[in-house]
Amino acid sequence: MDATVIAAIISVLGVGFLGMLGYFLQGIRxxxxxxxxxxxxxxxxxxRLDVRLVRVEEQVRQIDARLGRVEATVExxxxxxxxxxxxxxxxxxxxxxxxxxxGRVEDLVGEGAGARVPA
Incomplete structure (x- = not known):
């Protein structure tokens, strides 16, 4: 084979390979x-979740403070x-x-009433 034919075959194969590689790289891009x-x-x-978490943590701190006051009140x-x-x-x-x-007074009163002589 002639060198130009080999060069042409290599060029065609190279262009085909580069075309497939470009298509593949375009998909990756x-x-x-x-x-x-x-x-x-x-x-x-x-x-957004971090902002919500900060809010929830603040609410938990407030609830803990309230709970502490409630526990002190319960005590x-x-x-x-x-x-x-x-x-x-x-x-x-x-x-x-x-x-x-x-009871003793009633007993004493009862005993005293029985000992009285009617007038």
Whole structure:
């Protein structure tokens, strides 16, 4: 074969190969553009989620602060309730003592009434 024929064959094959390579690379470029667009959208979505997360964290801090105040109030109420329960217990003891004394007084009055002589 002549060198020019070989050069022509190589040129035709080279052009064909480069054409296929260009087509392949064009597909890759299109995919890369699509991926860049998608990544940009994902970045925006991530930013929106980050903003929402900051808001949620602030709400959680506010709820924690409120919960702390509620817990402190509950502790105060429990302390007061304990004091009231103790006062009720002491009042119950006083009532028991008074009932005992009243029973004794009634017994004494009953004994005294039986010992009286009608006039």
């Amino acid at each position: 299109s995919e890369l553009r699509a991926l860049r667009t998608e990544i940009g959208g994902l970045r925006e979505e991530l930013h 105060q109420i429990e302390t007061r309730l304990s004091r009231v329960e103790e006062a009720v217990r002491q009042q119950g003891q006083q009532i028991d003592k008074l009932e005992t004394r009243l």
